[in-house]
Amino acid sequence: MTSIGTGYDLLNSIFSPDGRNFQVEYAVKAVESGGTSIGIRAKDGVVLAIEKVVSSKLLKPGANKRIATVDSHVGAVSSGMVPDGRHFVDRARDEAQSWRQNFKTPIPTSDLASRMGGYLQAYTMYGSVRPFGITAILGGYDTPEETPVDGEVGSGPKVGAGGKVEGKHGGPFLYMIEPSGMYWGYYGAATGKGRQVAKAELEKLDLAAGNMSLEDAVKQAARIIYIAQKDNKDKDFELEMTWISGPDGPTKGRHVEDAWISNVLPT
Structure with missing residues (x-):
């Protein structure tokens, strides 16, 4: 039975035979035409990077940021439609703020990915909305801590009034969220126009072994973006990068955009 027929692509709440x-597949096509974004999970932090094609000589260098701070310990980057990416970041910030207000602690990166995956998935279920035209990469560094519980209704996870519940394991985390709402945890993730080349380069790094330092990850991220951009070598582009380190690293467990990266990259 053919999957091409009148009406099957008019609403995202309809499946073909x-x-x-x-509609979700069209959103993926929008992502594939966007600039290449990558994330690398190192042993002591996370690196995010994106290729930004310079479409006009009149653009102010560095003015159009594509990497954003979601919370003090989490950053995000996306490929695809820029306005959709900005709305994604706004919603992620709301989720992080809500978690802080309710539980008095920073939101774990995994919970943020879960909430945002559910948010994007909701936009694939109703005919009055359309799927997000982005694939987003979330990177964060979770600090191990005990979550205080005061026994009040709505105060968070409990093991008894006034008790404490063991916090989630800390460390660097990296997640990629697709237009369908599906999300996975990664050691290295890539999306956008040059994703296939970038994925091949990431697989060569053996990131699962957990031996790569944050400084080496910065250098590898820059190298991979330049390699993935070769298909568009006739176009100028900007390399935007950021990193989130552990408490003993350069950013002290926080997401600090672009800080100190220029000192790590080779000239």
Whole structure:
């Protein structure tokens, strides 16, 4: 049975006879035409990087940021439609703020990815909205800590009034969230136009071994972006990068955009 037929791509709440959601597939196409974004999880932090094509000589260098701070310990980057990416960041910030207000602690990166995955998935279920035209990469460094519990209703996870519950394991975390709302944890992630080349380069690094330092990850991220950009070598581009280190690292467990990276990259 053919999957091409009138009406199956008019609403994202309709599946084709062979189980495809064309609106989500169109959103993926929008992502594939965007600049290349990558994330690398090192042993002591996370690096995010993106290739920003300079579409006009009149653009002010460095003015159009694509990497954003979600919370003090979490950053985000996305490929695809820029306005959709900005709305994604705004919503992620709301989720992080809500978590702080309710639980008096920073939101774990995994919980933020789960909430944002659910948010994007909701935009694939109703005919009155369209899927997000982005794939987002979240990187964060969670600090191990005990979560205080005061026993009040709505105060968070409990093991008894006035008790404490063991906090989540700390360390660097990296997640990629697709237009469908599906998200996975990664050691290295890539999306955008040069994703295939970037993925191949990331696989060569053996990131799962957990031996790469944050400084080396910065250098590798820059190298991979330049390699992935070769297909568009006739176009100028900016390399935007950021990193989040552990408490003993350069950023002291916080997301600090662009800080000290120029001192690490080779000239």
